[in-house]
Amino acid sequence: MRTSKLRIWLLGAVLLVLGTLLAGCGSSSRAVLTGSSWPGFTVADDVVYIAFGPQVYAVDLATTNPIWSFPEEPQRGQAFYAPPAVDDDLVVVGDYTNMLFALDRETGREVWSFQSGRARFIGGAVIGEEYVYAGAVDGTFYALDRETGEEVWSFAARRDIWSTPLLIGDTVYVTSLDRHLYALDARTGDLRWQFPAPGEEDREPIMGALVGTPTLYEGVLYFGSFNNHVYALDAGTQEVLWTFQTTNWVWSSPAIDEENNLLVGGDLDGLVFALDRETGESVWTFDTDGPIVGTPALGTLSDGTRVAYVTSGDSNLYMLSIEDGTPVAPPVSVKAEFTTRFLVIPTGVSIRPVPVYAPPVLYDDVVLVGVHQGESLLYAFDRETLLERWTFEPPTD
Amino acid sequence: MWNLLILDPMVNILIWLYGLLGHNYVLAILVFTFLVRLIIFPLTWQQQKSMAAMQEIQPQLKKLQEKHKNDPETLQRKTMELYREKGVNPLGGCLPSVIQFPILIGLYQAITRSLAASPVQLLELSQHLYNPLPAALSWLPNATALIPLDSRFLWLDLAAPDPLPVLPILVVVTTFLQQKLLTPPSTDPQQATMSRTMQLTMPLFIGYISLTFPSGLSIYWILSNIIGTLQYVLLGRASLKNLFGTEDGSFSLSGFLGLPQAEPDPKSRSGRRDRK
Known part of the structure; x- marks a missing residue:
């Protein structure tokens, strides 16, 4: 009988441990969301604002020291991944607990906050002269009073909005997972047009979900879709000027190189492509071994060579010649440090390559790269040589 | 290899079903669960047969254990002889479970992957889809055109x-009922106690983890329990005697709940309290 009771207790203990472990792996609105996206970061005036996990950090790029973090103490269940919107006074960032915060840019103190019904903010916000614009995952797109955070108008898309809107003049462009690009009146929220237009949703190629921010250049909107196509759309007439077929989904919009009149982008098969901006014809392609998620960053080296910096899920940062797509320097593998543990007890450190999904950002003489795994959030590589210069690791108490 | 053979086909089939069934994800899970149950039916059938055979020889095993309790070698030999004689494979109950396990894990992963709700999850999903679709399968809905799936239901x-804790409660209830219907009472009091404990703790354990898992997975679990129970009822394997823990299948609340009974009567073959 004693043996039987012992077995029962042992069984109970095993189930409890298993339950705790499995619950930890589950998709609760708390635990799961850590690392469910990559860091969103924005550079403004020698400061980088990074949203990742439970906090938003303002980091001095000259010293790599944190200036402030919000909230000061991480709150249970809170998770930030949207790239912060920054203007002269405010930093606006949404989180996974359905809140949008406006913070004082100097101090990180909360100026106002806004709660969207039951939907979290995955995409970034944009700050206009009077309003702040942001979309939530229930498909509601909000315009909020810049000073108070009160809702001015809202627009309902049919599915999630994961992208940062594009505000040009009095039009705000919004993409949605409902397979539409919307052009809204920035003051009233009235729908000016949508693409595909009503009744044209079945036109080939059938539009896929849209998660990237479109790029507007000389009256043409460029964007990629989950239907394996890049589009050039006349913003005035909504006429499709050309499409380019890729081999997999296109997550983000291509970057525009004015000098060579090219668009440079990538797809989730790891294909990097440069297209003629006028015709959409492929000028060159380059294969990587992981999905290309972020828009490439374009820059010029000291010898005048125009290059595209491309991050890939294969963990590499590539520097490619914009003219012909050849690597200008060997790619650098982004390697992260991990604390190895036995259950919860730290046992050592391991270093291994990590996928890079966040878009590269150029600042001064470095390329900034954000990762969602490992101890460090941000890596800075020399723009000319791709040698690692510094990393930023969030402070721990 | 895992992705190629198990996960990728399951993810794509689940999404195709979603496309073919009017973009209703719950319906897709239902049909998918049914299909998986159908595929693993030979295994579960074998398992049930083996369990029933083991149950039938329990009295003889018990006699052998009593007779040779001081001679383990003879006991083992006699036990094996009994197994041979009755055509029972002692591993017959475990092996099908072991083979089913990866399929069920794949099913779990397919459901969680296809319900991608965050950028990293959606990115991972994109790597499991057949994109572009091979020409021979062009009649199927294009999975990439169906993404993201409509995950709203009620x-x-x-x-x-x-x-609301509605689904976790249903998970507990259906898991409990299925176990009760399918598990015959044991002749061994110690085994009976273990079995009773399992019948209570297992549903609670699964209910607890379903509090934190996507509700799509809870729906799968509930549907799987219902389909599993119906399958056994149709095959005549489920029994009210098991459900109520009584000899004649009559209602007994304490038997239903598997509450501890009075000290077993050594004369009683089933080890349960004699009913007056």
């Missing part, structure tokens, strides 16, 4: 845990 976001 009050639920199928990619998130149930905000």
Whole structure:
């Protein structure tokens, strides 16, 4: 009988441990969301604002020291991944607990906050002269009073909005997972047009979900879709000027190189492509071994060579010649440090390559790269040589 | 290899079903669960047969254990002889479970992957889809054109845990009922106690983890329990005697709940209290 009771207790203990472990792996609105996206970061005036996990950090790029973090103490269940919107006074960032915060840019103190019904903010916000614009995952797109955070108008898309809107003049462009690009009146929220237009949703190629921010250049909107196509759309007439077929989904919009009149982008098969901006014809392609998620960053080296910096899920940062797509320097593998543990007890450190999904950002003489795994959030590589210069690791108490 | 053979086909089939069934994810899970149950039916059938055979020889095994309790070698030899004689494979109950396990894990992963609700999850999903679709399969819905799946159902976001504890409660109830219906009472009092404990703790354990899992997974679990129970009822394997823990299948609340009974009567073959 004693043996039987012992077995029962042992069984109970095993189930409890298993339950705790499995619950930890589950998709609760708390635990799961850590690392469910990559860091969103924005550079403004020698400061980088990074949203990742439970906090938003303002980091001095000259010293790599944190200036402030919000909230000061991480709150249970809170998770930030949207790239912060920054203007002269405010930093606006949404989180996974359905809140949008406006913070004082100097101090990180909360100026106002806004709660969207039951939907979290995955995409970034944009700050206009009077309003702040942001979309939530229930498909509601909000315009909020810049000073108070009160809702001015809202627009309902049919599915999630994961992208940062594009505000040009009095039009705000919004993409949605409902397979539409919307052009809204920035003051009233009235729908000016949508693409595909009503009744044209079945036109080939059938539009896929849209998660990237479109790029507007000389009256043409460029964007990629989950239907394996890049589009050039006349913003005035909504006429499709050309499409380019890729081999997999296109997550983000291509970057525009004015000098060579090219668009440079990538797809989730790891294909990097440069297209003629006028015709959409492929000028060159380059294969990587992981999905290309972020828009490439374009820059010029000291010898005048125009290059595209491309991050890939294969963990590499590539520097490619914009003219012909050849690597200008060997790619650098982004390697992260991990604390190895036995259950919860730290046992050592391991270093291994990590996928890079966040878009590269150029600042001064470095390329900034954000990762969602490992101890460090941000890596800075020399723009000319791709040698690692510094990393930023969030402070721990 | 895992992705190629198990996960990728399951993810794509699940999404195709979603496309073919009017973009209803719950319906897709239902049909998918049914299909998986159908595929693993030979295994579960074998398992049930083996369990029943083992149950039938329990009295003889017990006699052998009593007779040779001081001679383990003879006991083992006689036991094996009995197994041979009755055509029972002692591993017959475990092996099908072991083979089913990866299929069920794949099913779990397919459901959670296809309900991608965050950028990293959606990115991972994109790597499991057949894109572009091979020409021979062009009649199927294009999985990439169906993404993202509509994860709303009644009050639920199928990619998130149930905000009301309705599904976890249903998970507990259906798991408990299925176990009760399928598990015959043991002749060994010690085994009976273990079995009773399992019948209570297992549903509670699964109910507890379903509090934190996507509700789509809870729906799968509930549907799987219902389909499993119906399958056994149709095959005549489920029994009210098991459900109520009584000899004649009559209602007994304490038997139903598997509450501890009075000290077993050594004369009683089943080890349960004699009914007056």
